Amino acid sequence: MSKKNIIELNQISKNYERKIALSSLSFVVEKGETIALIGPSGAGKTTLLNMLASNFEPSSGEIFIDGRPLSQLTDRKKRAKKIGIIRQQFDLVGQLAVIHNVLAGRLADWGLGKSLLNLFIPQERQAATQALTRVGLPDKMYERTSNLSGGEQQRVALARLLMQKPEIILADEPVASLDPSRAEDILEMLTKIAKEEQQTVIASLHSVEYARKYFSRLIALKNGELFFDLPADQVTNKQLQELYQLKELK
Ligand SMILES: Nc1ncnc2c1ncn2[C@@H]1O[C@H](COP(=O)(O)OP(=O)(O)O)[C@@H](O)[C@H]1O
Ligand SMILES: [Mg+2]
Numbered sequence: 001m002s003k004k005n006i007i008e009l010n011q012i013s014k015n016y017e018r019k020i021a022l023s024s025l026s027f028v029v030e031k032g033e034t035i036a037l038i039g040p041s042g043a044g045k046t047t048l049l050n051m052l053a054s055n056f057e058p059s060s061g062e063i064f065i066d067g068r069p070l071s072q073l074t075d076r077k078k079r080a081k082k083i084g085i086i087r088q089q090f091d092l093v094g095q096l097a098v099i100h101n102v103l104a105g106r107l108a109d110w111g112l113g114k115s116l117l118n119l120f121i122p123q124e125r126q127a128a129t130q131a132l133t134r135v136g137l138p139d140k141m142y143e144r145t146s147n148l149s150g151g152e153q154q155r156v157a158l159a160r161l162l163m164q165k166p167e168i169i170l171a172d173e174p175v176a177s178l179d180p181s182r183a184e185d186i187l188e189m190l191t192k193i194a195k196e197e198q199q200t201v202i203a204s205l206h207s208v209e210y211a212r213k214y215f216s217r218l219i220a221l222k223n224g225e226l227f228f229d230l231p232a233d234q235v236t237n238k239q240l241q242e243l244y245q246l247k248e249l250k
Contacts, residue, residue, distance in 0.1 A: 005067070006031040006168060006200050007052070012061035014047050014224075021047040023224045024061070029200060031167070034191050036211035036232070037204040039221035040244050045204040048221070049172045052202065053085050065168070080107075084166030086157055086190075088173045094146030098137070101145050101156050102128045105163025131159035135189060151182030158189055162197075169194060171203035175210070183207075187214045208240055 007029035014022040022044040029035065037045045051058055054070060063070040065082060073079050092101045103124060132138055135155040140148065145156060154174070161169065174190070175183035191214045194201045205211045211218055212232045220227040220243050227243050228235070 004031045005029065006065065007202075008064040008067070010062050010064065012048075012051065012058045012063065014044070014051065014056075015059045021224050022051075022058075022221075025221075025224075025226055026061075027219065027226070027229055029202070031200055032195075032198050033217055034194055034201040034215045035203070035217045035219055036215035037202060037219050037221065038208055038211050038243070039227065042223075043221040044224040045221055046172055047224075049170050049202065049204060052168075053083065053170055054079065080164060080166065082166060083168045083170060084161050084164045086154075086161060086169060086171040086174050088176050092145050092153055092156055092160075094144070096145055097142050098132070098145050098148070098156055099125070099128050099141045102131055102159045102163055105131075105160035105165075127163060128159070131162040132156075134162060134193070135159045149182075150178050151185060154178065154182075154186045155189070158186070158193065162193065165197065167199060169199055169201045169203075171201065173204055173206060176206060183210065184213075191215065 005028050009025055009027050012022055012025045013020070025044075025048070037048065039045060050056060051063060052070070054073070057071060065073060073082065093104075106124070129138065129141065132141055135158045137152060137155050137159070140152065140156075145153065148156065169190070171190070175186050178186060187210055190203075191201065193199070201215075203215070205215075212235065215232055217230070218232050218235050219229045220239075222243055228239055230239075
């Protein structure tokens with residue numbers, strides 16, 4: 001093994017009472033891979049991302065990060081350095097200025113008070129300016145966040161992620177609420193940043209087209225099971241048709 005396995009899933013299952021959301025899922029992720037999670041609604045994508053984000057534990061099986069059980073990564077600051085999350089609804093505080101939301105990327109590091117104080121520390125302001133410049137919003141620093149468009153707000157969320165600098169980025173339908181050109185803009189930026197920072201990305205996506213275009217590997221789930229796991233350029237249209245076919249039509 002020449003490359004480092006940053007994530008390893010070993011026979012992960014998750015039940016919600018009697019519903020089996022994920023069934024005995026295993027795969028390994030190398031550092032720097034960009035993975036799109038695809039599959040029909042209800043396939044288990046959000047459940048999987050929630051477990052990777054430590055929102056809840058699997059019913060059985062184990063997740064390893066850098067070879068160590070995720071369940072032992074309980075220190076919030078250490079976890080924030082490892083794993084960052086970008087959500088469909090951006091999780092920004094609308095009434096605050098953009099710069100506050102960007103600096104919040106440091107929250108897990110330093111705590112809320114210090115993070116707001118850091119607004120006045122030149123290095124931090126400079127880092128936030130750089131992050132905003134990288135996402136193409138250098139002039140929006142003091143704008144009220146809620147005044148920005150959806151696409152701009154998702155860029156602010158990316159700038160916040162640049163401040164956090166996690167090794168792994170998880171994203172659940174990060175562009176679902178954006179129009180197609182904004183969506184492509186964000187995916188292009190996200191995958192470009194990840195490449196530059198050697199970050200690992202796992203993002204669930206509705207659009208197979210975007211998944212193939214921007215990600216290196218596609219993991220398809222169906223009914224809580226692994227349907228295929230392939231390099232993006234090896235996925236065939238037939239496989240995609242079968243993936244999205246309704247159960248009743250089989
Ligand atoms: N909190 C919950 N309670 C009960 N069932 C749930 C819950 N969350 C998800 N499920 C079920 O688990 C399955 C997987 O859901 P989910 O992970 O949200 O799929 P996806 O994100 O691929 O659409 C679905 O059948 C869904 O109805
Ligand atoms: Mg979902």
